[in-house]
Amino acid sequence: MKLSTKGRYAVMAMADLADAAETGPVTLSDIASRQSISLSYLEQLFAKLRRADIVSSVRGPGGGYKLSRLPTQIRISDIILAVDEPLRATRCSEAKGCLSDGRRCITHDLWDELGRHIYLFLSSITLEDVLERRLFGAASGAVGRIERPAGAPRERLGAGDIHAAE
Numbered sequence: 001m002k003l004s005t006k007g008r009y010a011v012m013a014m015a016d017l018a019d020a021a022e023t024g025p026v027t028l029s030d031i032a033s034r035q036s037i038s039l040s041y042l043e044q045l046f047a048k049l050r051r052a053d054i055v056s057s058v059r060g061p062g063g064g065y066k067l068s069r070l071p072t073q074i075r076i077s078d079i080i081l082a083v084d085e086p087l088r089a090t091r092c093s094e095a096k097g098c099l100s101d102g103r104r105c106i107t108h109d110l111w112d113e114l115g116r117h118i119y120l121f122l123s124s125i126t127l128e129d130v131l132e133r134r135l136f137g138a139a140s141g142a143v144g145r146i147e148r149p150a151g152a153p154r155e156r157l158g159a160g161d162i163h164a165a166e
Helices: 005-023 028-035 039-051 076-082 108-123 129-133
Strands: 055-058 066-067
Touching: 005 028, 005 039, 005 066, 005 076, 005 129, 028 039, 028 066, 039 055, 039 076, 076 108, 076 129
Parallel strands: none
Antiparallel strands: 055 066
16 A cells, blocks of 8 residues: 555654644744645645644744644544545445445455554554654564464455445
8 A cells, every 4th residue: 555645744744843843833834844845735734634633723923833732642543534545455445346346356355454454553653653763663563464274264255245444
């Protein structure tokens, strides 16, 4: 699964904001300059982040943006979902399967489970973790090997077996 620039830039900008916020509100032009992100693109992202109550704006001289919550309370998945970045690895929509007749493809469960692992991983990481660089090795051992017992039949799924991520 490829994370688009929308999600990547939102996380970069939020990390920059959290890092610089100790001195007061931070302007988007400062973030844009430090992170090499278009100011107009940041304005679009921060409008969505503000609607999700992840950031708040401060008007007037010395104004800018600040975090609405502590960095320990902001999960990376919150940021990505706030900017409308889906955390799915499947090619189908939630309402319809991958194939033209509405069924799921044979690899659907693989990609669906990958999307769930990505979501769980990003939900386990806070903005504070990013700032404190506590990520090295975070994924080690996070995913165990799931094996089907010898001789156990594979489950077959029908078109109505699509489950939304929790």
